[in-house]
Each structure stands twice: as structure tokens, then as C-alpha cells.
Amino acid sequence: MNPSDARDDTPEIVGEFWAYPLRHGDRLQSYDWMPLYVERLLSSRFVARMIYQERRQDIGTALLLWSASMKQDPAGTLPDDDIELAQLARFGADVDGWREARAGALYGWRAAHIDDAPPGALPRLGHPVIAEIAQEQFKRKRGRERGREVASWATAKSRVRSKLRDAKHARIAENDFAVEQIAEWLRDNDLYVTTENVRVAMETVMGAPKVVSMNGGGV
Structure with missing residues (x-):
């Protein structure tokens, strides 16, 4: 120098x-x-x-x-x-x-x-x-910060996938776009990746699942 x-x-x-x-x-x-x-x-x-x-x-x-x-x-x-x-x-x-x-x-x-x-x-x-x-x-410094952000984001999406599988939503867990949207909603609302939070995020970004009775009528 x-x-x-x-x-x-x-x-x-x-x-x-x-x-x-x-x-x-x-x-x-x-x-x-x-x-x-x-x-x-x-x-x-x-x-x-x-x-x-x-x-x-x-x-x-x-x-x-x-x-x-x-x-x-x-x-x-x-x-x-x-x-x-x-x-x-x-x-x-x-x-x-x-x-x-x-x-x-x-x-x-x-x-x-x-x-x-x-x-x-x-x-x-x-x-x-x-x-x-x-x-x-x-x-x-910016490069290291960006690297940490990418790693943190990957970890968050991995946790969302895990919670979705635990909740028997395996198909959604394999949908990259859905996982991304759920993770973004949780991040934007400053929420932890918990089972309940993931459920709320999923219903918010994807819409609540329809419940159908055994005789075919909507409930």
C-alpha cells in the first residue's frame, strides 16, 4: 500500500x-x-x-x-x-x-x-x-454478504420443504415455484419456518384447499 x-x-x-x-x-x-x-x-x-x-x-x-x-x-x-x-x-x-x-x-x-x-x-x-x-x-465484503444471503435463502426453502412433507403436502414440497412463494411470504412477514406458519403461508399464496364430502358435495 x-x-x-x-x-x-x-x-x-x-x-x-x-x-x-x-x-x-x-x-x-x-x-x-x-x-x-x-x-x-x-x-x-x-x-x-x-x-x-x-x-x-x-x-x-x-x-x-x-x-x-x-x-x-x-x-x-x-x-x-x-x-x-x-x-x-x-x-x-x-x-x-x-x-x-x-x-x-x-x-x-x-x-x-x-x-x-x-x-x-x-x-x-x-x-x-x-x-x-x-x-x-x-x-x-459485499460478495461475502451476498454468499451468506444465498446460503440463508437456500436453508429457508429447505426448511419449508421439510415442513410441507411433514404436513403430508409432498407434491407441493416438490414444486419449486410453490416453495419459493411460501418462503418469500414468510420472509416478507418476518416469520419463522414453523409448521403452522408454513400452513398459513401456503393457504395465503395458493388458496385454501377445498374439502369435498364422500358423496361429492362441497362442504
Whole structure:
């Protein structure tokens, strides 16, 4: 991971306007890691410049901010506010100390437009390379969430089939469309897959079964 690899004329950014790839609300709260591309970092202009300027401490501060940005909203951004940045960079109340480190620690960061940001939200900063990492992490998160949803849905339909068979509705249990409709009704009404709930769902989506007397007359 190396924010300084992106040149000041990075093609993703046109003029002063940069539409950040993630929206407000796209977060990674449960993530506690991010990739660190060691060779890119060690050979970066950022590290070379900080060492040349005898500002090695800014490298550590930058690492803290890169890490902190992953927990922000959206992931990979930072608030453009010195008081908040001082906290994220572990300067605490020493805002003056943070301001001295700001130029080096925020090397490569720039103003970013955040879609769906609430009215009055603080301006936010982003970095093209950190943004790519955050976007990839968010895609992985969505993929895992989708996988869990698919598995949960398959389990729900399997339970519906089982309850239908237990209730002597084997033919309906083998009807994929019917099982899907029953499972959807239960999900939409936030109900557990119980025998009684499945019966109610079946009668609702398929209509109550007709009862016929032995002499052929309807009851």
C-alpha cells in the first residue's frame, strides 16, 4: 500500500473534482486489516521525500491515517478537519503538532466528492491508491454478504420443504415455484419456518384447499 504512488496528475481525477468510488454509508466497520505493499512503499516518492526532508516521523503518521481511513464513512476517506485528523493521527489535543505534520502525513490526499453525503457533512479527503484498496475491500465484503444471503435463502426453502412433507403436502414440497412463494411470504412477514406458519403461508399464496364430502358435495 502506497498512497504516494499516484502522481499529482492521476488520470482518475479531473481538475479539482474527484467523484469518490464509494458512497456515503459504504463502510468496513468489521474489517481489521488492509493490504500493505511493502516494496511499493519502500520505493515510493513519499518515503524518499520524507527521508530527504528529515521527516521520518511523518511516515508513521501517514500509516496511522491510512489505517484509520478504512473505518471512516465512506471507507478510505478522511475528514478535512484538523481537530478530527489530530485525533485519528493520535495527536490528541495537540492540534498544532498535527498541523506541523499535516503536509507530510497527507501527502497525495485531496478533496473528494462523496455521493449521498448528508447535508452539512464535513468535506472529505481521499487518495486514489487508498480508494482502490477500500473499493476492493468493499467488493469482497459485499460478495461475502451476498454468499451468506444465498446460503440463508437456500436453508429457508429447505426448511419449508421439510415442513410441507411433514404436513403430508409432498407434491407441493416438490414444486419449486410453490416453495419459493411460501418462503418469500414468510420472509416478507418476518416469520419463522414453523409448521403452522408454513400452513398459513401456503393457504395465503395458493388458496385454501377445498374439502369435498364422500358423496361429492362441497362442504
